[in-house]
Structure formats: structure tokens, C-alpha cells
Amino acid sequence: MAKDLKEFGYQVYFTGTKKSEKLVKLNGFEFIPLFENWFINDEVELDSNESLNFLERLKSDRNIVNHIKKFISALIETEDRQFFDLIDQIKPELILVVATHYDSFIWGLLSYKSGVKTVYLHDTLCGSFMSGAPPITTGIIPNNSALNKIKIYFSWGVYFAQRGFQDMFYGRCIKSRLGFKYGIDKLCEHYGYPISMVDTSTDMLAPKLTFPEMVLCAREFDFGSEDSRRYYIGASVHIGRDEPGFPWNMLPEGKKLVYCSLGSLEYLSREKRIRFFGIVLAVAAGYQHYSWVIALGNGLSVNEFKSVPTNVVLVNYAPQISLLKKADIMITHGGTNSIRECIKFGVPMIAFPLGFDQRGNVARVVCHGIGVCGNIKNISVGNLNDLVQTVMNNTFYHIQMRLMKKRFENIDNEKLGLRLINSILGISEMGVS
Numbered sequence: 001m002a003k004d005l006k007e008f009g010y011q012v013y014f015t016g017t018k019k020s021e022k023l024v025k026l027n028g029f030e031f032i033p034l035f036e037n038w039f040i041n042d043e044v045e046l047d048s049n050e051s052l053n054f055l056e057r058l059k060s061d062r063n064i065v066n067h068i069k070k071f072i073s074a075l076i077e078t079e080d081r082q083f084f085d086l087i088d089q090i091k092p093e094l095i096l097v098v099a100t101h102y103d104s105f106i107w108g109l110l111s112y113k114s115g116v117k118t119v120y121l122h123d124t125l126c127g128s129f130m131s132g133a134p135p136i137t138t139g140i141i142p143n144n145s146a147l148n149k150i151k152i153y154f155s156w157g158v159y160f161a162q163r164g165f166q167d168m169f170y171g172r173c174i175k176s177r178l179g180f181k182y183g184i185d186k187l188c189e190h191y192g193y194p195i196s197m198v199d200t201s202t203d204m205l206a207p208k209l210t211f212p213e214m215v216l217c218a219r220e221f222d223f224g225s226e227d228s229r230r231y232y233i234g235a236s237v238h239i240g241r242d243e244p245g246f247p248w249n250m251l252p253e254g255k256k257l258v259y260c261s262l263g264s265l266e267y268l269s270r271e272k273r274i275r276f277f278g279i280v281l282a283v284a285a286g287y288q289h290y291s292w293v294i295a296l297g298n299g300l301s302v303n304e305f306k307s308v309p310t311n312v313v314l315v316n317y318a319p320q321i322s323l324l325k326k327a328d329i330m331i332t333h334g335g336t337n338s339i340r341e342c343i344k345f346g347v348p349m350i351a352f353p354l355g356f357d358q359r360g361n362v363a364r365v366v367c368h369g370i371g372v373c374g375n376i377k378n379i380s381v382g383n384l385n386d387l388v389q390t391v392m393n394n395t396f397y398h399i400q401m402r403l404m405k406k407r408f409e410n411i412d413n414e415k416l417g418l419r420l421i422n423s424i425l426g427i428s429e430m431g432v433s
Contacts, residue, residue, distance in 0.1 A: 001216075001233070001236045001417040001418070003015075003238065003240075004031075004415055004417065004418045005417075005418060005421065006419055008105055008422075009300075009357065010421075011090075012030075013030050013031075013032055013090055013092070013218045014029055014030065014031045014032070015031065015032045015033070015034055015037075015086065016033070016041065016107075017033065017034070017035065017039040018033045018036055021033055023242075023318055023422065026241075026242040027238065027240075027241055027242060028217065031303070032086060032090075034082055034083060034086065034148045034341055035071070035079070035082060036061040036069050038067075038074070038079075047132070056174050056175060058174065058232045060177055061176040061177065062174075062176045065175065065176060065177060066175075068178055068396075069178070069182070069183075072106070072182075072183045072186075072187065075106070075110075075185065075187075076187070076190045080110060080113075083114070084110075084114060086111075086357050087116060089115045090241055092116055093116070093117065093425050094116065094117050094118070094119065094421060094424065094425060095111040095114070095116050095117070095118045095119070095213070096117070096118075096119055096120075096121045096214070097111055097120055098121050098123065099119065099120040099121065099122050099124075099126075099204060099206070099208070099213070100122075100123055100124060100205070101205050101206065102178060102205050102206045103206070103207040104120070104204075104205075105183075105184075105187075105207050105208075105209070106183075106187070106367060108120070108209045108211065109187055109191045109193055109209070112184070112191060112209065112247050113191040113192065113193075114190075117424060117425070118211050119212045119213070119214055119424065120208075120209075120211045120212070120213040120214065121214050121216070122213060122214065122215045122216065122217075123216050123336055123337070124136065124204075124336050124357050125215070125217060125222055125223075125336065125357065125360060126202060126203050126204040126205075126357065127202065127203065127223075127224050128201050128202040128208070128329060129156045129204070130201065131201075131223075131225055131227065132149075132152070132223075132224050132225045132226030133152070133222070133223035133225075134152045134155050134156070134223070134360070134363075135152075135155055135156055135157060135159040135203045135360070136203045136356075136357040136359075136360035136361070137203060137356065137357065137359060137360060138151060138155050138159075138359055138360060138363070139249040139353070139359040139360070139362065139363045139373070140155055140363060141223075141366065141367045142224075150178055159203060160201075163180055163281075164215060167179040167180050167181065179233070180200065180206075180207070181200065181207070183327055184198060184207055185311075186202075193209065195422035197209065197210050200422075203341040205356075208257050210229070211229075212229050212230075212231065212424070213227075213231065214231050214233050214417060214420060215230060215231065215232045215233065216233065216234070216235060216236050216336075216340065216402075217232055217234070217235065217336075217340065218230040218232055218234060218407050218408050218411050220368075220404070220407050221343075221368065221404065221407075221408075222364065222366055223363075223364065223367075231416065231420050232411070232416070233416040233417035233420065234408060234411035234412040234414075234416060234417070235343060235344050235363055235408050235411075235412060236340075237321070237340055237341055237343065237344045238416060239344075241321065242316065243319035243320070243321060243322060244317040244319055245319075246315065246318060246319050246322070246323075247313065250313045251291050251293070251313065251326075252291060255289070255290065255291045255292045256289070256290045256291070256328045256406050256431075257290065257292070257293065257297075257323070257326050257327045257328055257329075258284070258287070258290050258291070258292045258293075258326065258327065258328065258329040258330075258331065258388070259292075259293045259318070259320075259323045259328045259329070259330045259331070259335075259347075260277075260280050260292065260293065260294045260330070260331035260332075261294075261295040261297070261318060261320065261330075261331075261332060261338070262276070262297060262332070262333045262352070262354065263297070263332070263335045263337075264297065264298075265296060265335075266297065266299065267354035267355040268331070268354060268376070270300070271301075272376075273296070273316075274298075274300065274304065275302060276352075276376065276379060277294060277296060277300070277305065278305065279379055279384055280292075280331065281294070281305060281307070281308060281309060281312060281314075281383065281390060282295055282381045283381055283384050283385050283422055284309050284311060285309040285311075285312075286312070287386065287388070288309075288310075288311050290311065290328075291311055291312075291313070292309075292311055292312045292313070293312075293314065293315070293318055293323055294312060294313070294314050294315070295314045295315055295317060295318035295320075296315070296316050296352070297313065297316065297317070298316075300316070301316075302314045302315065302316065314320055318342060320338070321341065324341055324342060324344070324347050325345055327345070327347045328347065328348075328392075329347065329348055329349070329388070329391050329392065330342050330347050330348075330349050330350070331348060331349075331350045331351075331352070332349050332350070332351050332352070333351070333353065333354045333358055334349075334351040334352070334353045334354075334358040334359075334361045334362040334365065335358060335361070336357065336361055339361055339365060339384070340368075340408075342371075343370070343400075343401070343404050343405055344408065345405075345407070346398075346401050346402055346405040347401070348370055348371050348373030348391050348397040348398060348400075348401045349365055349370065349372075349391075350371060350372055350374060350384075350387045350388065351365055351371055351372070351373050352373075352374045352375070352376040352379070353373070353376075354376060358425050367402055368400060369396060369397060369400035370397060370400050370401045370404050371391065371397065371401075372387050372390055372391060372397070374387050378391060388420045
């Protein structure tokens with residue numbers, strides 16, 4: 001979408017903590033880091049180190065939470081001046097707040113206080129209790145039955161109860177979690193935002209403010225009722241992005257391809273990842289008429305896997321966009337980016353949801369018939385082979401994926417994100433002067 005905005009004539013700036021700077025600049029956009037003295041190289045990140053034991057992780061999380069609390073207090077004192085000085089410098093007409101993590105609440109309040117028109121940009125399918133959809137953390141597929149509606153209602157009750165318990169236990173008792181409601185009262189009071197307009201009935205990782213919302217998805221893929229403030233603008237996949245190198249000479253021409261990746265976040269322990277990829281390698285050995293590419297991600301070495309079949313290319317990092325252009329099936333964790341990219345290139349999925357929104361994402365994949373769901377806890381060579389056979393040999397999944405791909409293409413061609421922003425700003429379709 002940023003590319004569409006730039007081509008139309010908008011000046012596009014990215015801002016935030018320094019972690020994103022390299023990626024943004026590699027793709028040709030200007031990045032302005034903020035609060036560098038608080039987030040040096042973005043080392044302050046919860047749940048970032050799978051190698052720590054429970055007590056070590058508890059101590060690490062406590063330190064991080066205390067740091068963030070100090071940051072919030074500093075914002076209220078004078079530190080927010082950095083943000084407002086930047087607004088005075090670049091004079092934006094619109095701010096897009098990426099609504100993925102807790103900090104979206106802080107960025108939203110800063111944007112509100114600046115007086116600049118603000119829109120949430122969702123790269124997940126998180127929703128709210130009032131939508132009628134189940135929490136994104138569940139695998140429930142809605143239907144019109146009364147029993148299903150009761151099930152969804154109670155799933156929200158369970159979700160809120162779990163969140164409340166975690167806030168109380170981890171937040172108040174052992175002080176290793178920020179808490180869903182931390183800072184709401186004093187931040188809203190400081191920035192003049194009515195607390196009554198803060199929505200906490202959401203499965204987002206942060207309280208939600210009453211901004212219009214843009215969702216990087218097609219409406220037909222999501223669950224839930226229509227929301228007059230929520231706009232679905234298509235996948236917005238950047239197919240020209242910078243990607244890692246790859247030994248393309250190891251993929252024979254004309255051979256079908258299975259691509260496997262569990263994404264960039266480490267939801268599984270090292271031992272569980274080794275076991276998972278070992279099972280994938282064992283299954284791949286039985287499909288010599290297919291090429292397989294397996295991306296191991298962080299923390300594993302290619303050399304740890306001794307018996308790699310001749311039809312498998314094993315790497316740490318893979319050029320996912322380039323591979324999906326050639327792939328027939330993807331084995332995935334069900335992250336929103338991977339799902340959007342599979343739909344973009346018409347690749348059916350075998351999904352093993354691991355954390356946060358992935359169960360809800362994969363429920364949508366299964367509901368629309370564009371893939372199947374596996375269970376990472378009881379994966380074996382036998383049941384993974386059954387899933388591969390199901391997707392390979394049943395044309396239903398390929399037909400359904402072609403239909404979903406067409407729906408996304410139609411929306412992408414309409415450039416709904418650009419048109420919505422033009423509408424908000426009162427800009428004609430002729431371009432920005």
C-alpha cells in the first residue's frame with residue numbers, strides 16, 4: 001500500500017523504534033526512528049528468548065515490563081515531545097497506526113493528541129466481542145446454529161477470564177507482564193482521550209481507540225458482521241521486496257514444489273523445531289517426484305540434519321515470495337502474512353497453528369477450503385503424510401484457492417487502501433500535487 005501511495009504522489013514516512021529501519025529502507029522508503037534512547041536496537045521485547053528457562057525468562061520479562069512502565073511515565077513527563085516535534089517537522093495529513101502490539105495504544109493516543117487524522121492499519125484479523133466472530137485465539141468456525149452462537153459467546157467469556165487472570169497473576173503478583181489495562185487511565189487523562197471510548201472488548205494485544213480501521217485482507221476471508229468503521233483493503237503483498245539469496249540451481253525445472261516454513265517468530269522450543277523438521281524431511285523422502293524447500297529459521301543449523309533427501313533444499317532463510325510463485329503447497333504456521341501471500345499466488349496450505357492469532361487464521365483457511373489444519377502436538381510421519389496426500393490429490397482445495405485468489409486480486413486491483421485514504425483526506429482521483 002505504501003508503494004501505491006508513493007506512486008500516487010504522497011510523501012510516505014515510516015516511524016517507530018529502530019528495529020524496522022533496515023527493512024523499510026531496503027524497500028525504498030524513508031524511516032525516522034523515535035525514542036532511540038529507550039529502545040536501543042529494539043532489545044526490549046517480551047517473549048523474545050526461547051532459550052531461557054522459566055525463572056530466567058521471568059526475571060527478563062520483569063526487567064522489560066519495568067522498562068516499559070518507566071517509558072510510559074517518561075512520555076507523560078516530557079518524552080512525548082519527540083513525537084510532537086516530528087509531527088511539527090513533517091506535517092503529515094494522516095497517520096496510520098499499525099495495530100499489532102500493545103504499543104499501538106500509545107501511538108494511537110499520541111496521534112490523537114497531535115490532532116492529525118488517524119487510522120488503524122491491521123495486519124491481523126483481531127476483532128471484538130460485538131462482531132459475532134469468535135476470538136482470534138480459537139479455532140472455532142462460525143455457523144448459523146444456536147449452539148454455535150452460544151459456543152462463540154462462551155469462548156469470549158473464557159478469553160476475557162483468562163486475560164483477567166493473567167493480568168492479575170503475572171502483572172500484579174509476580175510483575176512479569178504489563179497488563180492489558182496498564183496505563184489506560186493515566187495515559188487517557190494526560191492526552192485528553194475519553195476513557196469511555198476505549199474498547200477493551202477486543203482480542204487485540206492493546207485497548208482499541210475509536211479510529212477508522214483498515215484491514216490487510218479481503219472481507220470474504222474474514223468472519224464476523226459488518227462494521228461501519230472497518231474497511232478491508234486487500235492483501236497488499238509487496239512482491240518486489242528485498243529477499244535472501246537462494247541456490248536456485250538446486251531446484252530442477254518442471255518439478256512440482258512443496259515449501260515449508262514456520263515463520264520468523266520462534267513459538268516452539270529448539271527441540272520441538274528439530275523434531276518437526278525431521279518429520280517433514282522423512283515425509284519429503286517419499287515424494288521424490290516433488291522438490292521440497294524447508295526454511296529452518298533462527299537458531300538451527302542445516303548441518304544438524306544429517307540425512308537430507310536428495311529432493312530437499314534445506315536453508316535457514318528462504319525468499320518466500322519467489323518460492324510461492326513456483327510452489328504447489330505450503331506447510332506453514334498460519335501467520336497472516338504467509339496466508340495472504342499463499343492466496344496471492346494460489347498456493348493451498350497445510351497449516352500448523354502455533355500461537356496468538358494463528359488458530360483463528362487457520363480456522364478461516366479451513367472454512368474456505370483453501371487448506372487443512374494439523375496439530376503440532378501430535379504430528380507424526382503418518383499424519384503429516386495423510387495431510388500432504390489430502391491437499392495434493394483433492395482438487396477441491398486447488399479450486400477453492402483459485403476462487404479466493406480471484407477475490408483478492410479484484411480487491412487489490414481496485415486499490416481500496418489508496419481510495420479510502422484519498423476519501424478521508426478529500427483528495428481527488430487525479431493525484432496529489
